[in-house]
Amino acid sequence: MSRWENVAEIRKSMKANNVVKMPGYSWLEVGNVVHKFRSGDRIHPDLASIHEKLKELETKMKLAGYVPNLEYALHDVEEELKEQLLLRHSEKLDVVFGLMKVPIGLPIRVFKNLRVCGDCHTAINIISAIERREIIVRDTTRFHHFKDGLCSCGDYWYVVKPC
Ligand code: ZN
Ligand code: ZN
DSSP states (O other): OOHHHHHHHHHHHHHHHHTOOSOOEEEEEETTEEEEEETTOOOOTTHHHHHHHHHHHHHHHHHTTOOOOGGGSOSSSOHHHHHHHHHTOHHHHHHHHHHHHSOTTSOEEEEESSOOOHHHHHHHHHHHHHTTOOEEEEOSSOEEEEETTEETTTTOOOOOOOO
8 A cells, every 4th residue: 555545544544433423332242141331331230230340440440550531531521420431431341341250261352333442442451451351352443452451453542532
C-alpha cells in the first residue's frame, strides 16, 4: 500500500469510528451459557456481586496507576457520574464476571459488538496484571490478548466514541 493510500485508509477508519452510535454490549461464555451485558447493565442477575467486585478492583487499579479516561464517558453528565458510567461499560462487567466464574488458569474470553474503548483497554490491561489473569477480548477489528499488563496489539492507541 502506498503512503497516500495509507493516509486515505486511516481517514476512512477515523470517519467510521465517529459515526458509531450503536449501543455497546459484550458477552462471554461460562459453562456453555452465554452471559450478555450492556453498558450500564440492569438485567443480569449477578449484578450486585459484579458491582461489589468492581468497586474492590477499582481501588486496586487506582493504586496501580489507573486514571479513568473521562473522554470515553458520555459528555452530558456530571464528572462523578462519568466515572461510574465508565466503570460499567459492558466489557468491564464481562471481565469482572469472568474473574468470578472462569476457573483460574483458563483465559477469560470476551466478545464485543463494537471496538473496545480506550478506557476499557487500559483498565483490562491493568486488571490482567493485578489479577494475574489472561484476558482475551475479540472486538470488531481484532483480538486483544491481555497478559501481565500488556496487550498483543502493542497497546495501539485509538480514538473510539463511548461504548
Ligand atoms: Zn469502555
Ligand atoms: Zn489491545
